[in-house]
Amino acid sequence: MKQRMHIAAVVAFVILVTVTFIVLGQGHTTQRLQSAFLGMISPFLKQGSSLDRKYTEMREGLKSLKRLEEDNKRLTIANKDLSATNQTLRDMEAENNKLRNALGYRERSVFKLMPARIIARDADTWYQTVKIDRGMAEGVRKDMPVLTEEGLVGKTTVVSDHAATVILIADENCGVAANIEGSNHKGIVRGERLPNRGIPAIGLGLLSKDANLTSGQKVYSSGVGGVFPSGVLIGAVKEFQVRQLEGYATLVPAVDLTTIDDVFVVISGSK
């Protein structure tokens, strides 16, 4: 009797798995399942993230007075420095806007941004993703670019009502067509499968062997492919090497992907 029950259980399991494969074999069904599940867990992730922040802030608050004084002094100097830089950047922005207007590219380059907070970093071993606290209700959709004021972060993949998964540019799956500053060469930026001691590594591949890039050259998104807007900083060249079939450059990401807390989702190409 028990053996029969076991056989029936195994048969039922096989049927159930087969049906699951058939149903989930259609990409949109899996997306819907993932979106629903993300919607279920996102309130807990937000709550957990908020607790985590409070704990970190409390720990930070325990800094000694001396340390705070030092910080204050350092920040005052940094503030002056940033004010000066800010003024310079404002001038540059004005000039840049003027030039973009002249070229007719303004509409493509000025983004409508949705601020978002990272509520969880992925627990998966082989993927580089984060979860943000904005979803469909806030206008976020699949395949929207995510960036910070420093540069490109990644793009959205699974989107639920109030949360979304962002695949980082440090993931091997996230390819970004790129231009190189001061060069006519083009390539594809991809993450490397294994980060170097936890530090996300990205590289620029499919380059011509004679690209001969030098360290420090900046790499920007080219806009080819339609997902990422053009002109967003991705990183800087660290080292160029010639491989068997292509030129390849390792890059230093413009954004520190391990520490970012706040990002922007480009919810439309122009304001």
Next chain:
Amino acid sequence: MMFFAVLVLSMFVSLIIQHFIGPLPYIEARVLLMPIIMFYGALALPLPGMLTLTFLGGLMWDALNTQHVDAAVEISAGWSIILFASLGAIMSGFRPLFLRGRWEIHCLLTGVCTSVLVLAEYLMITIRRQPVHFIFNDEVWWRIGGAGLAAAFLAPLIFFIFNYLAALTGYELQPERPEPKI
């Protein structure tokens, strides 16, 4: 039934908690709590219960971890169910010893099965990514082995907690004896 619900709920909660546990320092391996609970379930529940649990576990795992980039899906949703069920079946084979109160081998086996799970995911990703590069350096092995080591270390504590919860919910861990021959 009550204990089964506790296991499913715990698996769900553990998936959330996993997000807030960073990778292990130096070796970058992840602490995977959910498989430990699932493997405990494979030991504590009879075959139909184990299969149902692995089905739900695999579904939740895929709902959270399957990556859709452009049109490509590397580990199709559903594969984790088969993986979990296969590993659960191995654990289930050691059930009689577990029910006699011997846990040592099961804790070690939980570590091994967790590593096998991470390795299987890595192999699937590697095969799906073009061009295929089988990178097996120290870092990869540490990620695979580290996840297993963390699971093996945590397993006694988690097994203890769930044995307590089983008693609390009135679930009796009973061996499945063969029917007497008439």
